[in-house]
Amino acid sequence: MAKLTIPQEELMSSGHIGCLGCGATLAMRYLLKALGKRTMVTIPAGCIAIMSGIYPRSFLKVPLLDVAFETTAASASGIRAALDAKGIKDVYVVGFGGDGGTADIGIQALSGTAERGDNIIYVMYDNEAYMNTGIQRSSATPFGAWTTTTPVGTTGDFKKRPKKNMVEIMVAHDIPYAATASVSYPEDFVKKVQKAKDMDGTKFFHVFSPCPTGWRFSPEMTIQMGVLAYQTTVFPMYEVENGVYRVTKKPAKRKPVTEYLKLQGRFKHLDDETIEIIQKNVDKNWEMLLAKAEFTKKYAE
Amino acid sequence: MAKSVEDLPYIPLMSESSAVNKTGVWRVIRPIVNQEECNQCYTCWKFCPDVAIQIDEEGNILIDYDHCKGCGICEAVCPKNCIEMVKEE
Numbered sequence: 001m002a003k004l005t006i007p008q009e010e011l012m013s014s015g016h017i018g019c020l021g022c023g024a025t026l027a028m029r030y031l032l033k034a035l036g037k038r039t040m041v042t043i044p045a046g047c048i049a050i051m052s053g054i055y056p057r058s059f060l061k062v063p064l065l066d067v068a069f070e071t072t073a074a075s076a077s078g079i080r081a082a083l084d085a086k087g088i089k090d091v092y093v094v095g096f097g098g099d100g101g102t103a104d105i106g107i108q109a110l111s112g113t114a115e116r117g118d119n120i121i122y123v124m125y126d127n128e129a130y131m132n133t134g135i136q137r138s139s140a141t142p143f144g145a146w147t148t149t150t151p152v153g154t155t156g157d158f159k160k161r162p163k164k165n166m167v168e169i170m171v172a173h174d175i176p177y178a179a180t181a182s183v184s185y186p187e188d189f190v191k192k193v194q195k196a197k198d199m200d201g202t203k204f205f206h207v208f209s210p211c212p213t214g215w216r217f218s219p220e221m222t223i224q225m226g227v228l229a230y231q232t233t234v235f236p237m238y239e240v241e242n243g244v245y246r247v248t249k250k251p252a253k254r255k256p257v258t259e260y261l262k263l264q265g266r267f268k269h270l271d272d273e274t275i276e277i278i279q280k281n282v283d284k285n286w287e288m289l290l291a292k293a294e295f296t297k298k299y300a301e
Numbered sequence: 302m303a304k305s306v307e308d309l310p311y312i313p314l315m316s317e318s319s320a321v322n323k324t325g326v327w328r329v330i331r332p333i334v335n336q337e338e339c340n341q342c343y344t345c346w347k348f349c350p351d352v353a354i355q356i357d358e359e360g361n362i363l364i365d366y367d368h369c370k371g372c373g374i375c376e377a378v379c380p381k382n383c384i385e386m387v388k389e390e
Binding site (some may be wrong): 004005006008010012013014015016017020021022023025029051052053055056057058059061064186212218219220221222223224225299 | 306314315316317318319320322323324327343346347349350351352353356365367368370371372373374376377378383
């Protein structure tokens, strides 16, 4: 029997009603594997809120609190304050929001939590649009993507603004730990969570969670999408510890972005000129990330 | 399960596991594991989004057909290509 590379204990139940090949549920599964049973999770509206199915079912084996869309981080702060008042120290409090619930609607509460330095873990599972309500554009939708509110049609009206960089926003709050991770690399994700979970302060994870329904690809390709996003550096893997950048995984050879884009229906309208813009932007972000890692290296303890 | 509104608690609490949802009925293609060729690397177990792949005492892969939705990720990630997706009857 080969050795398992991630903890075996399952704290997420089967029977959740996520779509076939859902990336968000994988993010939740790996997160709970890394944190263990002494965890409380608070979730806003979004895909993850409907996973349990009808009342009174729950898809987690740990306490789960459903809250209003904008209050994920605030409720996590509140749970932490209540635990502190009761003198309970060994419980991890997790806010688990989607990209809409984090980058758009919940950003004010999250900013407050990070500024106060509340001791919670915040995970943003990023499927790059409001998938639960029917693929509406969010601020984390990448440049060039089709969504139902950027419908392309005959006018070519795809999303014209780049993706909001949430890790940078959180780093600007001077938090102890912020990182990106991908459901295609669970060992990396689990390692990062285990490294950060006992740090004091707000910890932020940006988890890349491919969505077959919204991105228009076949469900068995979920893992492959994450791998390609990493290999093309559309979604690089890095961590920022007290302001010091470190690229945790570097592809041996970067692939052109077309390899990632061509497999997804939401990018099928793109012409060569637009793909060139995307490639240039990805190149720029990757070089800037490497430069940041190089520049901040000297501040590492 | 509560029979009427009066039976429900004042504060709504989740009291049942989602495992009662038999999501296996969604499936149109079914994964079949070739146990002879499987070298028990557990890559499929690792990537199953429905927690529908279990490991038994001998270390063999067991698929929970009550909950497997047939997404095909296990077939796509298997390094030995020993999982086959067959159409449901």
